[in-house]
Amino acid sequence: xxxxxxxxxxxxxxxxxxxxxxxxxxxxxxxxxxxxxxxxxxxxxxxxxxxxxxxxxxxxxxxxxxxxxxxxxxxxxxxxxxxxxxxxxxxxxxxxxxxxxxxxxxxxxxxxxxxxxxxxxxxxxxxxxxxxxxxxxxxxxxxxxxxxxxxxxxxxxxxxxxxxxxxxxxxxxxxxxxxxxxxxxxxxxxxxxxxxxxxxxxxxxxxxxxxxxxxxxxxxx
Numbered sequence: 292x293x294x295x296x297x298x299x300x301x302x303x304x305x306x307x308x309x310x311x312x313x314x315x316x317x318x319x320x321x322x323x324x325x326x327x328x329x330x331x332x333x334x335x336x337x338x339x340x341x342x343x344x345x346x347x348x349x350x351x352x353x354x355x356x357x358x359x360x361x362x363x364x365x366x367x368x369x370x371x372x373x374x375x376x377x378x379x380x381x382x383x384x385x386x387x388x389x390x391x392x393x394x395x396x397x398x399x400x401x402x403x404x405x406x407x408x409x410x411x412x413x414x415x416x417x418x419x420x421x422x423x424x425x426x427x428x429x430x431x432x433x434x435x436x437x438x439x440x441x442x443x444x445x446x447x448x449x450x451x452x453x454x455x456x457x458x459x460x461x462x463x464x465x466x467x468x469x470x471x472x473x474x475x476x477x478x479x480x481x482x483x484x485x486x487x488x489x490x491x492x493x494x495x496x497x498x499x500x501x502x503x504x505x506x507x508x509x510x511x512x
Contacts, residue, residue, distance in 0.1 A: 292490075293487075293490060293491060302477070302486060303486060303487075303490065304473060304476075304483055304485055304486040305485045305486065305489075305490050305493070306469065306485070307365070307368050307485050308465040308466050308468075308469040309365065309368075309369075309438055309439050309440070309441075309465050310368075310372065310469075310484055310485055311465060311468035311469040311471075311472045312438075312441050312442070312461065312463075312465045312468050313461050313468070314435070314438065314441040314445060314447055314458060314460050314461065315369075315372075315435075315438055315441075317447060317458045318373075318424075318426075318433060318435055318438065318447060318458075319372065319373065321433055321449050322373055322426065322428075322433070325430075326428075326430075326431060326433075326449060326451060327426065327427075327428025327429070327430050327431035327432060327433055327449070327451065328428040328429030328430030328431065329404070329406075329428060329429045329430075330373060330374060330404070330406045330426060330427075330428050331405075331406055331407075331427050331428060331429060332406060332407045332408070332409070332426075332427045333369075333370050333373060333374070333406070333407070333408040333409070333424070333425070333426050333427075334408075334409045334423070334424075334425040334427075335366030335367075335369050335370055335408065335409070335410050335411075335423070335424050335425075336366055336410070336411045336412060336421060336422065336423055337362045337363060337365050337366050337412050337421070337422045337439065338362070338411075338412065338413045338414070338415075338418045338419070338420065338421045338422075339362055339414060339418075339420050340414065340415065340416040340417070340418055340419070340420075341361075341414035341416070342416050343388055343389050343390060343416075345390070349361045349392075349414065350388055350389075350390040350392060351390055351392070352390065352391050352392055352509060356390065356392040357392040357393040357396070357501075357509065358392075358393050358394055358395055358396050358412045358413055358414045359385075359393055359396040359398075359412055359497065359500060359501065360497065361414070362412045362413075362414060363396055363398075363410060363411075363412030363497075363500075364493070364497060365422070365439055366410050366411075366412065366422075366424070367410055367493065367496060367497065367500075368493055369424050369438055370400065370408040370410065371489065371492060371493060371496070372484070373426060374402045374404065374406055374408070376402050376403050376404065377403075377492050377495070377496070378400040378401060378402050378408065378496055379400065379401045379402075380398060380399075380400055380496065380499040380500055380502075380503045381398075381399040381400060381401050381407075381503075382398070382399050382503055383396065383397065383398035383399070383500045383501075383503035383504035384396070384397055384398075384504055385397075385504040385505075385506055386413075388414075391509075392509065393501075393504070393506060393509070394413065394414055394415055395411075395412065395413035395414070395415060396410075396411070396412055396413075396500070396504060397409070397410065397411040397412075398410045398411075398500045398503065398504070400496070410500075422436070422437045422438065422439045423435070423436055423437075424436075424438050430451060430452070431449065431450055431451035431452070432449075432450045432451075433447070433448070433449055433450075434446075434447075434448050434450070435447045435448075439465075440464075440465055441460050441461070441465070442460075442461070442462050442463060442464045442465060445460050446460070447460065
């Protein structure tokens with residue numbers, strides 16, 4: 292897809308709407324400014340109950356279903372936005388649903404800097420919605436509850452030795468910000484954070500996680 296976009300002179304943009312919300316930009320700015328020092332570890336998760344049904348695409352192998360593909364791709368993307376490098380998949384494990392896809396998945400990643408990331412996701416009906424992002428640094432910590440859709444209720448805090456800070460969260464939808472950003476970028480030609488090499492890095496990591504969990508056949512069907 293990236294090659295086709297380049298050959299045709301068109302743009303390929305992945306629709307990770309969360310990335311355009313000001314709250315996530317605040318989080319990234321705290322990291323980039325060194326407010327928490329060197330990033331040492333990231334813990335991310337996204338759980339949302341999705342009842343099993345044979346018509347539900349997220350529970351079907353033939354439609355690319357699975358918790359990691361539909362839900363877990365978001366916490367993986369958060370980690371890749373925070374640490375701009377391709378990770379090594381240390382290990383991964385999964386629990387399968389009645390339909391044969393991953394109902395739950397967890398993975399441990401390591402980046403070239405030595406930082407680690409622990410990712411977990413589940414669409415079990417026994418769980419409630421949760422989407423935490425915790426970044427531990429050498430000088431502090433960032434906790435972001437619901438970076439997925441901050442407009443629905445979120446909390447973003449920075450904790451350091453010099454004190455704590457809580458960000459003001461915009462109530463405007465992530466989709467509204469995404470539409471504005473894409474429209475502006477198409478008009479100006481400026482690059483967006485969710486296009487280009489990051490798309491390939493994200494998908495390569497997803498495939499590697501499935502392979503590490505022993506589900507290579509699920510991804511390559």
